[in-house]
Amino acid sequence: xxxxxxxxxxxxxxxxxxxxxxxxxxxxxxxxxxxxxxxxxxxxxxxxxxxxxxxxxxxxxxxxxxxxxxxxxxxxxxxxxxxxxxxxxxxxxxxxxxxxxxxxxxxxxxxxxxxxxxxxxxxxxxxxxxxxxxxxxxxxxxxxxxxxxxxxxxxxxxxxxxxxxxxxxxxxxxxxxxxxxxxxxxxxxxxxxxxxxxxxxxxxxxxxxxxxxxxxxxxxxxxxxxxxxxxxxxxxxxxxxxxxxxxxxxxxxxxxxxxxxxxxxxxxxxxxxxxxxxxxxxxxxxxxxxxxxxx
Amino acid sequence: xxxxxxxxxxxxxxxxxxxxxxxxxxxxxxxxxxxxxxxxxxxxxxxxxxxxxxxxxxxxxxxxxxxxxxxxxxxxxxxxxxxxxxxxxxxxxxxxxxxxxxxxxxxxxxxxxxxxxxxxxxxxxxxxxxxxxxxxxxxxxxxxxxxxxxxxxxxxxxxxxxxxxxxxxxxxxxxxxxxxxxxxxxxxxxxxxxxxxxxxxxxxxxxxxxxxxxxxxxxxxxxxxxxxxxxxxxxxxxxxxxxxxxxxxxxxxxxxxxxxxxxxxxxxxxxxxxxxxxxxxxxxxxxxxxxxxxxxxxxxxxxxxxxxxxxxxxxxxxxx
Numbered sequence: 276x277x278x279x280x281x282x283x284x285x286x287x288x289x290x291x292x293x294x295x296x297x298x299x300x301x302x303x304x305x306x307x308x309x310x311x312x313x314x315x316x317x318x319x320x321x322x323x324x325x326x327x328x329x330x331x332x333x334x335x336x337x338x339x340x341x342x343x344x345x346x347x348x349x350x351x352x353x354x355x356x357x358x359x360x361x362x363x364x365x366x367x368x369x370x371x372x373x374x375x376x377x378x379x380x381x382x383x384x385x386x387x388x389x390x391x392x393x394x395x396x397x398x399x400x401x402x403x404x405x406x407x408x409x410x411x412x413x414x415x416x417x418x419x420x421x422x423x424x425x426x427x428x429x430x431x432x433x434x435x436x437x438x439x440x441x442x443x444x445x446x447x448x449x450x451x452x453x454x455x456x457x458x459x460x461x462x463x464x465x466x467x468x469x470x471x472x473x474x475x476x477x478x479x480x481x482x483x484x485x486x487x488x489x490x491x492x493x494x495x496x497x498x499x500x501x502x503x504x505x506x507x508x509x510x511x512x513x514x515x516x517x518x519x520x521x522x523x524x525x526x527x528x529x530x531x532x533x534x535x536x537x538x539x540x541x542x543x544x545x546x547x548x549x550x551x552x553x554x555x556x557x558x559x560x561x562x563x564x565x566x567x568x569x570x
Numbered sequence: 571x572x573x574x575x576x577x578x579x580x581x582x583x584x585x586x587x588x589x590x591x592x593x594x595x596x597x598x599x600x601x602x603x604x605x606x607x608x609x610x611x612x613x614x615x616x617x618x619x620x621x622x623x624x625x626x627x628x629x630x631x632x633x634x635x636x637x638x639x640x641x642x643x644x645x646x647x648x649x650x651x652x653x654x655x656x657x658x659x660x661x662x663x664x665x666x667x668x669x670x671x672x673x674x675x676x677x678x679x680x681x682x683x684x685x686x687x688x689x690x691x692x693x694x695x696x697x698x699x700x701x702x703x704x705x706x707x708x709x710x711x712x713x714x715x716x717x718x719x720x721x722x723x724x725x726x727x728x729x730x731x732x733x734x735x736x737x738x739x740x741x742x743x744x745x746x747x748x749x750x751x752x753x754x755x756x757x758x759x760x761x762x763x764x765x766x767x768x769x770x771x772x773x774x775x776x777x778x779x780x781x782x783x784x785x786x787x788x789x790x791x792x793x794x795x796x797x798x799x800x801x802x803x804x805x806x807x808x809x810x811x812x813x814x815x816x817x818x819x820x821x822x823x824x825x826x827x828x829x830x831x832x833x834x835x836x837x838x839x840x841x842x843x844x845x846x847x848x849x850x851x852x853x854x855x856x857x858x859x860x861x862x863x864x865x866x867x868x869x870x871x872x873x874x875x876x877x878x879x880x881x882x883x884x885x886x887x888x889x890x
Contacts, residue, residue: 401622
């Protein structure tokens, strides 16, 4: 809102209040993340000495991280999640792009039927049980494909991409056609280079979804060696025995309290998201708004 | 084309043939575009439409070994079982209460945060607050669960040890029925308010600035401008978000609830989806949970269509 009223004494007070509330909310958001990072890097004895609360730790240790990275369980889960994130995101983008490109061609006969069929799935779904039975029926149970295929296309992301393609200048594509480019070459050589921002946005959306995925893991996998990171993380948090969960003997944990190890695992799951967050932030608002224009 | 009926049958046949010919030619001309759609269409058919057909297990006594073809049909028996079960009223109550709480206590903070950010003139401050508050949207509920654990775990959490040191009795928010629902709502506020504000900020940015100037000339102060210009400017977006939430009223945020749920808070935290998940996925009974699923999907569909119709009648644009 532009400042189009004379700021009175009470207006200034309101302004001050707004700044204070926003600053408080910002710090409130940051604090829990800061706290777990601090706890995971500080010897637990020092944490306890400060009544569990310390803003600036004086000593530093990697013991908790050494334990979880030598355990076998966490590195394996990281490996699963990393592969699913990379492979899954690549497939997500491939199928989403192909579908969205065709659906962005308004002249294509049959386009509306397909589009309506897809949008309908946002309004009505078979729900948990039939989806589970379908995944079982298609033979994905207990494979990492169960973490990828059932969420291959996000309708929301697909519609964002379709809207983006519709906004590209059609003349460029037509010129390419005149020069003898087929649809495949047009898409690969003309459209894709123009679509890097939207690819980055949706790639990050899909990637974060894979990284954070928990339910496919507990629904479709029995084999513990395939468990993704989030499943291992939840088991770690709720377990009364960290050594059993990590499958390492209690003696190897020496004096490390379970809390340090649990917090270190949380940090391992947070860090990659924090690393891509600046990129995410650059793109996602634009992406959200493209989608919101059309809904 | 009003004269179609008047043309001779032979002529009609010819036109039909031409149309078919054109169709075939169009299909051939656009063959690559159709081919591009194949993987996506297959995905939607197999993982969205087959499960819709799979809802028939709600009308069967489904047996995993016999499959849909071999399982006996039982009509509406599963629905009778559900609706006469003593669990059902509790599940409905928990689901609806939680959803209504979410609509009130999560939609309003989104809006309020957007309105407050909109008042900020200092750019770096606005940007910093936005960067901080959007962040948690991208963290998983498991991580949020870990954070709640770090603060409230009995014996080791930051808040619990603080309370103990102060000589108070610590509350275990994870297993205490009286604070379980507020805990869900507060963690959701922490996680998604920043992100939820984005859509309103976009709507605020689209308000015609001349409206504010005109209001100012008419002598409207801050609050009058907000009431007469700002709020009407974002009304449509608010209604849109409300419709979308109504469609999910029986979901009540399954992902979060399931992750935080434990036996000691079933009385307040067990919702339709967590019950379906336990019965279906964990205990491998499919038919009765599927019946609850049918009920949920139908109500969701009716609510979205109904809310959309009402929004349009009231002069808004609705979803479509």
